Amino acid sequence: MSKPATPADPNCPFLRACRCEPADHTPIWIMRQAGRYLPEYREIRSKVSFLEMCRRPELAAEVTLQPIRRLGVDAAILFADILLVVEPMGAGLEFSAGTGPRILRPVRDGRAVDALQAVEVSASLGYVFEAARLVRAGLPRQIPLIGFAGAPFTVASYMIEGGASRDYVHTKSLMYRDSGAWHALMERISTVLIDYLNGQIDAGAQAVQLFDSWVGALSPGDYREFVQPHSARIIAGLRPGVPVIHFGTGAATLLELMRDAGGDVIGLDWRIELADGWRRLGNGVGVQGNLDPTVLYSDPPEIRRRAKQVLDQAGGRPGHIFNLGHGILPTVPVDHAIALVDAVHEMSSR
Amino acid sequence: MSKPATPADPNCPFLRACRCEPADHTPIWIMRQAGRYLPEYREIRSKVSFLEMCRRPELAAEVTLQPIRRLGVDAAILFADILLVVEPMGAGLEFSAGTGPRILRPVRDGRAVDALQAVEVSASLGYVFEAARLVRAGLPRQIPLIGFAGAPFTVASYMIEGGASRDYVHTKSLMYRDSGAWHALMERISTVLIDYLNGQIDAGAQAVQLFDSWVGALSPGDYREFVQPHSARIIAGLRPGVPVIHFGTGAATLLELMRDAGGDVIGLDWRIELADGWRRLGNGVGVQGNLDPTVLYSDPPEIRRRAKQVLDQAGGRPGHIFNLGHGILPTVPVDHAIALVDAVHEMSSR
Numbered sequence: 001m002s003k004p005a006t007p008a009d010p011n012c013p014f015l016r017a018c019r020c021e022p023a024d025h026t027p028i029w030i031m032r033q034a035g036r037y038l039p040e041y042r043e044i045r046s047k048v049s050f051l052e053m054c055r056r057p058e059l060a061a062e063v064t065l066q067p068i069r070r071l072g073v074d075a076a077i078l079f080a081d082i083l084l085v086v087e088p089m090g091a092g093l094e095f096s097a098g099t100g101p102r103i104l105r106p107v108r109d110g111r112a113v114d115a116l117q118a119v120e121v122s123a124s125l126g127y128v129f130e131a132a133r134l135v136r137a138g139l140p141r142q143i144p145l146i147g148f149a150g151a152p153f154t155v156a157s158y159m160i161e162g163g164a165s166r167d168y169v170h171t172k173s174l175m176y177r178d179s180g181a182w183h184a185l186m187e188r189i190s191t192v193l194i195d196y197l198n199g200q201i202d203a204g205a206q207a208v209q210l211f212d213s214w215v216g217a218l219s220p221g222d223y224r225e226f227v228q229p230h231s232a233r234i235i236a237g238l239r240p241g242v243p244v245i246h247f248g249t250g251a252a253t254l255l256e257l258m259r260d261a262g263g264d265v266i267g268l269d270w271r272i273e274l275a276d277g278w279r280r281l282g283n284g285v286g287v288q289g290n291l292d293p294t295v296l297y298s299d300p301p302e303i304r305r306r307a308k309q310v311l312d313q314a315g316g317r318p319g320h321i322f323n324l325g326h327g328i329l330p331t332v333p334v335d336h337a338i339a340l341v342d343a344v345h346e347m348s349s350r
Numbered sequence: 351m352s353k354p355a356t357p358a359d360p361n362c363p364f365l366r367a368c369r370c371e372p373a374d375h376t377p378i379w380i381m382r383q384a385g386r387y388l389p390e391y392r393e394i395r396s397k398v399s400f401l402e403m404c405r406r407p408e409l410a411a412e413v414t415l416q417p418i419r420r421l422g423v424d425a426a427i428l429f430a431d432i433l434l435v436v437e438p439m440g441a442g443l444e445f446s447a448g449t450g451p452r453i454l455r456p457v458r459d460g461r462a463v464d465a466l467q468a469v470e471v472s473a474s475l476g477y478v479f480e481a482a483r484l485v486r487a488g489l490p491r492q493i494p495l496i497g498f499a500g501a502p503f504t505v506a507s508y509m510i511e512g513g514a515s516r517d518y519v520h521t522k523s524l525m526y527r528d529s530g531a532w533h534a535l536m537e538r539i540s541t542v543l544i545d546y547l548n549g550q551i552d553a554g555a556q557a558v559q560l561f562d563s564w565v566g567a568l569s570p571g572d573y574r575e576f577v578q579p580h581s582a583r584i585i586a587g588l589r590p591g592v593p594v595i596h597f598g599t600g601a602a603t604l605l606e607l608m609r610d611a612g613g614d615v616i617g618l619d620w621r622i623e624l625a626d627g628w629r630r631l632g633n634g635v636g637v638q639g640n641l642d643p644t645v646l647y648s649d650p651p652e653i654r655r656r657a658k659q660v661l662d663q664a665g666g667r668p669g670h671i672f673n674l675g676h677g678i679l680p681t682v683p684v685d686h687a688i689a690l691v692d693a694v695h696e697m698s699s700r
Contacts, residue, residue: 167643167644167679168644169644169647169679169681172642172644172645172647173644173647173648176644176645176647176648176652177647177648177649216600216621218621219620219621219623219642220621220622220623221623221659222642250566250600250621252602252603252621253602253621253622253623253626270569271566271568271569271570271600271602271603272570272603273569273570273571273603276603292522292569292572293517294517294518294519294522294523294526295522295526297519297522297523297526297527298523298526298527299527302526302527309571329517329519331519
């Protein structure tokens with residue numbers, strides 16, 4: 001156990017934006033900001049496997065802190081992987097170079113769901129909480145720590161498909177053919193996710209993000225029936241007073257349903273204009289986003305011009321957290337990421 | 351040259367729907383209906399390569415006709431590939447088992463764009479027109495033939511990336527860093543596509559579909575600036591009086607922009623509720639879609655129940671063409687595809 005954390009200032013720009021309160025500038029962080037585009041990250045990664053980086057709290061904490069030092073972003077996000085929860089459930093997890101994560105024993109029927117194990121998160125995922133404590137201890141008061149988890153649909157579809165998928169045939173087949181097994185799987189995953197996110201909060205995370213990376217594969221009707229109740233149960237089960245960012249990729253037609261499932265802030269990707277998304281979401285909810293990550297391959301003047309377009313869409317309305325519309329890509333020049341952060345800070349200063 | 355074609359009946363249900371006129375039932379066809387889920391297709395495919403199937407008019411015509419016989423759909427769609435146009439332009443094209451199509455000389459800068467060749471479609475793509483003639487000659491009058499092409503964004507991004515992509519880094523980098531080269535590439539592709547589609551029409555296609563399979567990667571602003579003028583130019587350049595179906599995947603936020611680019615019918619995928627999409631598109635335009643293709647992995651009663659939901663969303667309004675929201679998947683049981691067609695015909699009979 002490390003020393004008790006210094007909590008973040010509840011009036012820092014990021015936490016004010018989570019509450020839709022005005023701040024002296026628009027806060028910005030970048031999805032996957034602790035990642036391969038940073039040479040100091042690649043330096044550590046060259047010595048240990050991806051899973052080992054996740055499991056060694058001092059390494060996870062170090063890479064979490066790297067973008068705070070390098071970019072000057074307004075929040076840290078814990079370095080971890082959305083699939084870490086899958087291993088203690090008993091499905092098996094492997095990261096291999098090139099092919100990405102693989103589930104060793106895909107869960108495709110009720111029998112496999114029943115065979116999953118209950119998870120005592122402090123025992124099996126305590127290394128994540130310890131990393132959170134180390135990060136919090138290493139952060140200035142002005143910088144909050146964001147905890148996160150994959151949303152249950154995204155975790156379930158990974159467990160069912162066994163790896164990345166294009167058409168989600170196994171996932172949807174289970175939904176359509178055995179909805180009882182589907183809901184049982186979602187409940188089991190959700191129970192783990194509630195404990196996992198609360199554990200991160202107890203260890204020092206002042207906000208959490210629920211990533212529904214793959215939810216854009218679903219029709220609105222399927223989301224409503226097969227996913228929304230589970231995401232809602234998770235969000236309702238988190239420690240009160242801790243802001244939740246609810247983000248889906250390619251989810252433009254699901255925004256209202258995701259908002260109804262919960263979240264103080266809804267993450268938008270670049271496929272929807274921010275003003276249009278925020279108008280649909282209505283008052284009382286913040287938005288996060290939504291610059292196309294590939295814009296960082298253009299040059300700093302163009303990055304600035306396009307960042308301004310996003311800020312203009314937000315119109316200075318309190319409750320906007322600037323971010324990319326998806327994770328930063330591994331080959332982006334670091335200078336371009338810095339240019340984005342600087343431009344957002346400068347152009348949004350009030 | 352084959353014998354002159356018998357034109358399709360302009361009052362068949364499919365062509366009436368294209369004009370938003372009432373028909374005695376809702377017409378249905380299925381994207382990729384000439385495909386691997388059919389044993390009679392696999393039988394032919396087992397003997398020749400994919401490209402050879404495209405290039406031998408008698409084989410392309412045969413597989414185009416197979417689903418007409420087997421499923422009883424209301425329209426035929428020419429068997430071909432959206433990338434056939436790339437080869438005569440000089441970028442090189444290869445289909446290899448497992449990895450899908452590959453562009454041998456990706457086009458990533460202005461120099462590469464300038465090096466592309468002008469295309470005389472009747473010389474280099476005449477085999478497609480000959481296949482269309484053979485199909486038309488083999489079809490009953492009640493069944494129209496749909497010609498098709500990839501939309502210029504989808505073709506361009508394939509040419510630039512060299513193969514399938516997740517993030518379109520090269521494509522968007524060209525857009526953002528050298529918009530002159532981008533527009534030059536789109537113009538060259540569009541010129542070929544106009545001739546190619548008009549060639550199909552002259553050979554017997556009574557309607558055409560423009561497939562923008564990858565357009566969902568774009569923000570609305572980027573679509574407007576980098577794509578819309580080119581798609582609009584193509585649609586405006588086609589033979590008058592021939593209905594155009596304009597379809598994009600994951601394009602829920604682009605629907606109005608795609609409609610403004612042109613099309614008598616806008617294709618919807620399953621990510622948007624059909625009623626919602628049609629309401630946004632307004633009067634004067636038909637819609638095509640939009641059952642999730644994975645529904646065909648459930649059983650016939652569930653397929654029927656979900657087909658009814660789509661028909662209910664359309665509400666019997668003239669101008670609805672039933673289809674999946676994307677191509678039929680190769681492992682779908684044929685009986686399930688037949689069950690869908692039968693259910694749509696029966697439930698929509700007026």
